[in-house]
Amino acid sequence: VGHNALDFDLPFIYKRSIVHSVKPSLQLSFEKFQISPIFDTMRVWDQWSTPATGLDQLARILGLESSKQGIDGSQVYDYYLAGRTDEIYSYCKRDVELTRAIHRRLVFAAEGETP
Numbered sequence: 001v002g003h004n005a006l007d008f009d010l011p012f013i014y015k016r017s018i019v020h021s022v023k024p025s026l027q028l029s030f031e032k033f034q035i036s037p038i039f040d041t042m043r044v045w046d047q048w049s050t051p052a053t054g055l056d057q058l059a060r061i062l063g064l065e066s067s068k069q070g071i072d073g074s075q076v077y078d079y080y081l082a083g084r085t086d087e088i089y090s091y092c093k094r095d096v097e098l099t100r101a102i103h104r105r106l107v108f109a110a111e112g113e114t115p
Contacts, residue, residue, distance in 0.1 A: 003042045003055045003058075004042045004043075004052065006040045007040075010030065010038065011030065041058070041099055041106060055067065056068050062101075065098070067094035068091075069091075070091075071087055071091045
């Protein structure tokens with residue numbers, strides 16, 4: 001489960017695997033219109049149309065708290081260079097928790113239920 005995982009996260013990780021000569025342990029399909037084994041909350045919400053809805057915007061639409069509290073993804077490298085790893089950790093944790101909450105909403109899972 002990820003937000004924009006099909007168009008950003010997974011292709012980025014795959015390319016970095018090639019750069020570093022690390023063979024992926026699993027070959028994934030980046031095919032459109034799938035929700036298994038990869039569930040992309042952005043694509044499911046948008047029904048694979050464009051423009052795409054960002055994580056922060058979707059959080060506001062669904063009445064959820066934003067994960068962007070003082071830092072966003074574009075700042076992670078600068079924070080890393082400055083040694084602000086605790087703040088990167090907290091930001092990433094909030095992003096994961098928010099994506100999980102959005103996933104639960106999209107699959108109509110009850111609070112605490114594992115979808």
